[in-house]
Amino acid sequence: MATISDIANKANVSxxxxxxxxxxxxxxSPENRxxxxxxxxxxxxxxxxxxxxxxxQKTQTIGVVMDDxxxxxxxxxxxxxxDTSEKLGYNIIFCSGRANNEVKFRYVDYFMQGRTDGMxxxxxxxxxxxxxxxxxxxxxxxxxIEGYIPDHEFNNIQLDNVGGAYKATKHLLELGRKKIWHxxxxxHFNVSLDRREGFLTAMRDAHADINExxxxxxxxxxxxxxxxISALLRDNKVPDACxxxxxxxxxxxxxxxxxxxxxxxxxxxIIGFDDDxxxxxxxxxxxxxxxxxxxxxxxxxxxxxxxxxxxNPDWGPTRVVFEPELIIGxxxx
Amino acid sequence: MATISDIANKANVSxxxxxxxxxxxxxxSPENRxxxxxxxxxxxxxxxxxxxxxxxQKTQTIGVVMDDxxxxxxxxxxxxxxDTSEKLGYNIIFCSGRANNEVKFRYVDYFMQGRTDGMxxxxxxxxxxxxxxxxxxxxxxxxxIEGYIPDHEFNNIQLDNVGGAYKATKHLLELGRKKIWHxxxxxHFNVSLDRREGFLTAMRDAHADINExxxxxxxxxxxxxxxxISALLRDNKVPDACxxxxxxxxxxxxxxxxxxxxxxxxxxxIIGFDDDxxxxxxxxxxxxxxxxxxxxxxxxxxxxxxxxxxxNPDWGPTRVVFEPELIIGxxxx
DNA sequence: GGTATATGGCAACCATTTCCGATATAGCCA
DNA sequence: TGGCTATATCGGAAATGGTTGCCATATACC
Numbered sequence: 001m002a003t004i005s006d007i008a009n010k011a012n013v014s015x016x017x018x019x020x021x022x023x024x025x026x027x028x029s030p031e032n033r034x035x036x037x038x039x040x041x042x043x044x045x046x047x048x049x050x051x052x053x054x055x056x057q058k059t060q061t062i063g064v065v066m067d068d069x070x071x072x073x074x075x076x077x078x079x080x081x082x083d084t085s086e087k088l089g090y091n092i093i094f095c096s097g098r099a100n101n102e103v104k105f106r107y108v109d110y111f112m113q114g115r116t117d118g119m120x121x122x123x124x125x126x127x128x129x130x131x132x133x134x135x136x137x138x139x140x141x142x143x144x145i146e147g148y149i150p151d152h153e154f155n156n157i158q159l160d161n162v163g164g165a166y167k168a169t170k171h172l173l174e175l176g177r178k179k180i181w182h183x184x185x186x187x188h189f190n191v192s193l194d195r196r197e198g199f200l201t202a203m204r205d206a207h208a209d210i211n212e213x214x215x216x217x218x219x220x221x222x223x224x225x226x227x228x229i230s231a232l233l234r235d236n237k238v239p240d241a242c243x244x245x246x247x248x249x250x251x252x253x254x255x256x257x258x259x260x261x262x263x264x265x266x267x268x269x270i271i272g273f274d275d276d277x278x279x280x281x282x283x284x285x286x287x288x289x290x291x292x293x294x295x296x297x298x299x300x301x302x303x304x305x306x307x308x309x310x311x312n313p314d315w316g317p318t319r320v321v322f323e324p325e326l327i328i329g330x331x332x333x
Numbered sequence: 334m335a336t337i338s339d340i341a342n343k344a345n346v347s348x349x350x351x352x353x354x355x356x357x358x359x360x361x362s363p364e365n366r367x368x369x370x371x372x373x374x375x376x377x378x379x380x381x382x383x384x385x386x387x388x389x390q391k392t393q394t395i396g397v398v399m400d401d402x403x404x405x406x407x408x409x410x411x412x413x414x415x416d417t418s419e420k421l422g423y424n425i426i427f428c429s430g431r432a433n434n435e436v437k438f439r440y441v442d443y444f445m446q447g448r449t450d451g452m453x454x455x456x457x458x459x460x461x462x463x464x465x466x467x468x469x470x471x472x473x474x475x476x477x478i479e480g481y482i483p484d485h486e487f488n489n490i491q492l493d494n495v496g497g498a499y500k501a502t503k504h505l506l507e508l509g510r511k512k513i514w515h516x517x518x519x520x521h522f523n524v525s526l527d528r529r530e531g532f533l534t535a536m537r538d539a540h541a542d543i544n545e546x547x548x549x550x551x552x553x554x555x556x557x558x559x560x561x562i563s564a565l566l567r568d569n570k571v572p573d574a575c576x577x578x579x580x581x582x583x584x585x586x587x588x589x590x591x592x593x594x595x596x597x598x599x600x601x602x603i604i605g606f607d608d609d610x611x612x613x614x615x616x617x618x619x620x621x622x623x624x625x626x627x628x629x630x631x632x633x634x635x636x637x638x639x640x641x642x643x644x645n646p647d648w649g650p651t652r653v654v655f656e657p658e659l660i661i662g663x664x665x666x
Numbered sequence: 667g668g669t670a671t672a673t674g675g676c677a678a679c680c681a682t683t684t685c686c687g688a689t690a691t692a693g694c695c696a
Numbered sequence: 697t698g699g700c701t702a703t704a705t706c707g708g709a710a711a712t713g714g715t716t717g718c719c720a721t722a723t724a725c726c
Contacts, residue, residue, distance in 0.1 A: 001472060003713055014675045019715055027673060044471070049446035050387045051713035054680050059383075061443075069427065070408040078403055082431060091443055093426045094402065098415060110394075110424055113382035114334075115448075138377070139334060336681060347707045352683055360705060384681030387712045
């Protein structure tokens with residue numbers, strides 16, 4: 001690969017001059033500029049980005065670490081981040097820990113060793129463990145989306161999970177439903193805990209009957225929700241509504257209900273969470289009523305916050321909270 | 334951020350010594366090693382990866398540019414690449430051109446400017462234009478998956494699209510079907526052309542009736558396939574089988590057939606391509622008969638080929654071709 | 667002849683690695 | 697004990713490929 005010295009030699013000038021035309025600065029005579037450009041073209045020369053970044057102390061790139069890149073749920077988040085970084089003039093690169101915290105933190109380190117100007121991490125799992133604290137205490141610009149840790153101040157993009165769950169549950173209650181079940185996600189994640197809290201608060205506020213056995217944990221999985229709900233139905237326990245902590249388990253619930261001859265929403269109204277809908281054959285399903293996460297906007301806010309931190313280091317930690325929106329589908333009017 | 338000089342000063346040694354313990358080499362006295370390690374810990378020092386890579390001429394990372402990261406079709410490919418690079422000791426980072434060639438080529442450049450040891454590009458769209466040729470002519474290690482350009486030798490992972498389409502069509506013919514329609518993708522992509530070629534060859538070999546009007550282009554979209562096939566059915570044209578160039582349009586075809594009172598597979602047998610199945614409610618669909626792409630293996634082969642190119646520059650260009658496999662579902666016995 | 671401006675190059679700097687020469691110590695033998 | 701060599705340990709300096717501040721030179725203009 002040609003270097004700036006090769007170009008300088010070829011054009012019979014100093015490296016400074018070449019650098020000046022590369023960054024099109026003034027102070028280069030027309031003839032020299034022409035010679036240099038010709039040499040660049042002849043050698044198909046591309047400046048080495050590493051050397052440049054080393055000298056400039058600027059990489060003009062954002063690194064993103066996801067819990068898992070292979071989940072269509074994150075598509076809108078990714079799009080929001082891409083569009084925004086594009087607009088703000090930053091490159092953006094992604095990597096994924098594949099739900100493995102050890103790998104994920106390796107990539108956090110990877111990005112933090114000068115390879116990027118700052119980074120964004122996404123995922124609830126990130127709140128786990130000590131490495132997370134290390135992450136928010138290190139000096140590089142950093143934004144955490146969705147993950148959450150109490151009593152620490154840092155750039156954080158959040159969804160109001162408590163409020164969203166409250167809203168969903170209240171909606172079911174206002175429809176006159178009384179026996180409402182809640183399917184939670186993995187209770188190690190604060191997303192699950194928050195949504196459960198919203199559910200419980202709404203139930204208490206309405207003096208509705210809370211039967212702890214009707215809170216079933218399904219780890220955000222369709223299959224598990226199907227099994228657990230099927231088991232309850234076999235015991236002749238029947239709700240008149242169900243608030244699922246995510247859409248995937250909601251579909252499992254629907255399937256279990258169908259197989260037991262129950263109609264949705266006539267017998268049981270269903271509300272999910274996330275607006276994580278199947279991609280094909282939408283029209284053959286009952287469209288799920290759900291709480292939509294504004295993922296695109298959250299990705300946008302994440303990049304905007306990060307870039308502000310990068311370009312204005314004195315700016316204090318920012319927390320942005322988004323409200324989920326009730327999307328009325330066919331599983332609950 | 335602390336640098337190696339800070340550590341050297343703190344420990345009262347030269348930078349060379351610090352470098353030696355960082356790369357745990359010999360030639361450092363136990364006392365000095367201890368002092369240096371203490372300083373590293375105190376300052377929470379992480380060596381700057383850029384400077385390191387500049388000096389070593391090695392980044393130990395692979396860059397991947399996708400047509401579009403936001404497509405669940407590529408999940409298995411990504412997983413194959415991740416697992417394999419992990420095993421071979423390389424970091425792997427992804428970015429996406431969002432179906433915009435200009436952005437995509439910017440990222441190709443981005444990776445090629447010394448930021449990675451080599452790169453993998455995925456996508457048919459990449460075959461377009463001159464920039465592609467520039468890409469395969471540049472000196473860095475490089476692998477193209479799926480994209481294709483005739484009369485050029487370079488590292489290339491391919492699917493036998495012609496053979497797969499031939500196999501699918503032959504299967505329909507052997508079931509006794511005669512009036513077979515073919516739904517193609519965007520004919521700017523060689524994937525679409527190759528699959529059409531396989532279809533046509535199989536039809537000719539069987540002396541089956543080829544009616545060019547029954548080859549309908551649907552750009553790999555479900556909705557478009559639905560519309561085009563619906564229009565044909567309204568004209569009272571009815572096939573007894575259909576080979577779709579991808580799964581998404583196959584679902585559109587099925588929907589159009591259902592709405593016209595035709596049964597699948599009794600009246601019309603369907604074979605898709607890609608094994609790109611919906612992620613939820615699998616069980617409520619007729620499972621699609623399709624040609625499976627071994628995407629995980631293709632990703633694996635891509636990384637293996639690239640790493641071989643990186644670590645053994647004399648190795649010539651390699652081409653690996655994978656055979657798609659017929660997966661019998663419920664839309665064609 | 668003096669000054670303003672355009673142009674060019676030297677050299678330091680970014681953070682690291684590594685070759686090589688310098689120094690110190692230990693071991694050995696006469 | 698003195699002198700020699702082998703070995704361990706260390707630091708200087710160049711190299712990686714760029715950027716940039718500052719000074720020197722040349723030219724134009726008044």
